[in-house]
Amino acid sequence: MAKMSDTLSSRQEKILEYIRGYMRHHGIPPSIRDIVAGCGISSTSVADYNLKHLERLGFIRRHHEISRGIELVSKDGRPGPAAVPLMGQIAAGRPIPVPDSESWSAAASAEMIEVPESFIANRKDVFALKVKGTSMIDALINDGDLVVMQAVQSVDNGDMAAVWLKSEKEATLKRFFKEKGDRIRLQPANSQMAPIYADASNVAVQGRVVGVIRKLV
Known part of the structure; x- marks a missing residue:
């Protein structure tokens, strides 16, 4: 070229x-x-x-x-990178406090990061979070990695989701499972860690994982 x-x-x-x-x-x-x-x-x-x-x-x-x-478009003809807002961090371990769910509005972040165009596709409201902790390590998500999320309010069983625990005012990254009755199981992908159980009324889904950017060591 x-x-x-x-x-x-x-x-x-x-x-x-x-x-x-x-x-x-x-x-x-x-x-x-x-x-x-x-x-x-x-x-x-x-x-x-x-x-x-x-x-x-x-x-x-x-x-x-x-x-x-x-x-x-890049020089080899493939789609070039897209940019999404980096909205802070989320725990992949025990939940960690975050200010409130509104803090994940794209308008609250001045920092943008480049991600593969395939992570965006035709999705709206895509953002990124830095992972803190190792509870999702068996899903190849480690401490310091970035997860690319689509902002949604509901997910399917087994989806990796950012979940807001309302009473605790904390957020966590886990696999989401709706069990019998009104119980939600937030399942880590780490055999050394136990799941978190919560009442459905105390759980608000904030986003679904659509991609991972791994930290190189």
């Missing part, structure tokens, strides 16, 4: 860098109007012309039927 400077004008390089920066900061692609304002372009038609050139050369892929349908 040719060097970017050999194939792109300075304006097109600026647009490409703006798209990358916007996605890192906001976690979503910019609109054409965002690009016009952010790159000092005179009109949306000029922006569209340059986006078509970037797409033709394989730097981006556009989905015209989707709002903000710009996808970064």
Whole structure:
């Protein structure tokens, strides 16, 4: 592949860098109007012309039927990384206190991390948490890893979920099982640790694990 400077004008390089920066900061692609304002372009038609050139050369892929349908593409043609907010940490051991469930709103986090595009797919409200503890180690989730979550309020039995224990004001990462009656079992993936049992009225699902980014040692 040719060097970017050999194939792109300075304006097109600026647009490409703006798209990358916007996605890192906001976690979503910019609109054409965002690009016009952010790159000092005179009109949306000029922006569209340059986006078509970037797409033709394989730097981006556009989905015209989707709002903000710009996808970064790496040099080998595979989807580029996406960005999601890092919302803090969650225990994979005993539950640890967190301020409250509202603290996991994307607006509360200024830090964005890059994740594989496959973790996002067509999902909405995706975020990441840093794992503290080893209770999910048999599921290949270790202390210091990042779990990528989709914010949901319900999960299927056996799903790995971030669960809020209301009375204790604590959160934990476990496999979720609904048992007879109103009992919930939060099952660790570590043979050395016991499950946590809670009444269903005391449990609020905050998210489902959709991917793991492992810490390299």
